[in-house]
Amino acid sequence: MGSFTKPIVWREKERLDDRIADCLTIILRTRGCRWDSCYMCGYTNDAYPATRDELIQQIDMALEEGGAEVVKIFTSGSFFDDAEVPMEVRAYLRDRIRDMGAKKLIVESRPEFVEKERLDDFKGVNLEVGIGLETADDEIRELCINKGFSFEDFVRATETLKEMGFRAKCYLLLKPPFLSEREAIEDAVKSIKAVKNYADVVSLNLTNVQKGTLVEKLWRAKLYRPPWLWSAVEVLKKAKDVGVEILCDPVAAGKKRGPHNCGKCDADVSKAIREFSLTQDAKKLEDIKCECILKWGKVLELESYSRIPLL
Ligand SMILES: [Zn+2]
Structure with a gap:
């Protein structure tokens, strides 16, 4: 078997019923996302047209790592797209995970593949499905991200999940291209409020510059800067008041x-963000300090006028 068909596997911590649990995270190498048109996404660079047997081999290899309470599967596309992960492969994974005694399975999918018939096989599994809504604003999603689905599509998918007793996770993107730093913060906060009643948990994803994307072209032309970590801190603090797990x-x-501040404080601020994420304790975000927060304040003030990154 060539190295192209090896899954990427690592261990991390995840939240499980309000506590912290061991998580086995697996990136299955599939043919990749069928849509493959979002301006920030370069995941199909790593795509590989794995056959059914190769996918099963990948699952076996990944689970050789041993058990974990939570298993998270990324396909860099849609777990419920039959062209990416055939039904038999999904059922195989379900059985393997059940046998190893995992308590929770996390996968991701575009909303068009979240259909009752495809989910039926997972009845009785503690399943969480992540959907990349990115923003609750249909105009921003269409013009700045090119996502190809609407807020209504997302709502319908979450309703299907809820009906079947599964959990919905909503991915939101902090700082799509063409938004200023302040607009990006406002969009994320508004989106968190808008999805609160549909998603059981929100995951705030900070834009990073991936190879071969429009975002990369803009970044090379100095027309795009990934978000400041201070912006993420700001959104997370505000989200805490909204009252949703984030x-x-x-x-x-x-x-x-990637998302960054001045260089000196990046490690500390990102550590605080990760600790907040695991514990949901907003105090973790309060003690971080660096003088670059003043520069960030200026950026918030001026970038909505300059329309290009200033720092
Ligand atoms: Zn700093």
């Missing part, structure tokens, strides 16, 4: 292509 894993934090 997760945030600042991927590539501190790197040029």
Whole structure:
């Protein structure tokens, strides 16, 4: 078997019924997302047209790592798209996870694949399905992200999940291209309020610059900067008042292509964000300090006029 068909596997912590549990996270190498047109997404760079047998091999390899209370599967597309993960493969995974005694399974899917017939196989499983709504604003989702579905589509999918006793996770994107830093914060906060009644948990994803994307072209032309970590802190604090569980894993934090502050405080601020995410304790966000917060304040003030990143 070539290295292209090896899954990527790591262990991390996840929330399970208001406590912290061990999680086995698996990226299955599939043919990738069928839509593959979002301006920030370069995941199909890692796609591989895995056959049914290869996917089952990947699952076996990943689960050799041993058990965990939570198993999280990323396919960089849609777990419930039969073209990506065939029905038999999904059923195989369900059985393996049941046998190893996992208490929760987390997957992700575009809303058009969240259909009762595809979910029936998972009855009795503690299943959480993440949907990349990105923003509750249909105009921003269409013009700045090119996501190809509406808020209504998302609502319908969450209703299907709820009817079947599953949990809905909503991914929101902090700082799509073409928004200023302040607009990005406002959009995320508004979106959290809008999805509160539909999602059991919200995951705030901070935009990073992925290869081969429109976001990368804008970034190279100095027309885009990934969000400040201070912006994420601001959104998380405000989300706490909304009263919804909110997760945030600042991927590539501190790197040029990832969310970052001044360079000096990036490690501390992203650590605080991760601790908040696990504990949901807003105090974790209060003690972080750095003088660059003043620069960030200026950016919030001026970028809505300049329309280009200033710092
Ligand atoms: Zn700083």
